[in-house]
Amino acid sequence: MFITFDGVDCAGKTTQSAMLYNHLVLQNIPAYLTKEPGGSYAGAKIRQILVSEELDETEKLFLFLADRANHVRTVIRPSLEAGRVVICDRYHDSTVAYQFPLLDGLNQSTKDDLRNIATRGLEPDLTFIIDLPAEEVLRRMKTRKDNNILDKDDIEYYRGVRNVLNKIWENQDENRVIVKIDGMMGIEYIHQAIVKWFNHYRKV
């Protein structure tokens, strides 16, 4: 089973994906926790470029896609084939929310092609979108120390990302289950909600 987490920066995806992973381990469910960008050996090098170089949106797009294609081929698929539940902190929904809106001239069929090429056709079985108002993103960002150049001090930018993620949730079709979670709730409350949804949709 392939589970992804998405959301604006500082929404709590990293915390919640780790908590779900620990829960599965305690339940003796074989699991693998990974992230994008940088979840594979080559991807870690791609991530290094993404967080240290001033790149434009086109350049970033292809690096995120290359990271994903490598991640799916070398890490995610082999883990799924070994029977693990794979939990990934960010996946293609991030590209849809962060890169696609900033690039002019991408029509839907091009976006679909890019998605299929990068994901190699692998769609998540279950996605958690942790929702957070843009004001709260900036507030939390100021209190966290490890910001990088992908983190922007721009409220409109995060409003845009949040809107796209909400649209992805609203427009989900029968091929995918997407659950939206209120990131303003407490960490433990969110974790319990995620465990409930996992048990409901569990495919192991």
Ligand code: TYD
């Ligand atoms: P990261 O430091 O991993 O932290 P977090 O996911 O907790 O915010 O930063 C990843 C950054 O990369 C984040 O700002 C979102 C961005 N990103 C994209 O713009 N497109 C993508 O496809 C992915 C996977 C991430």
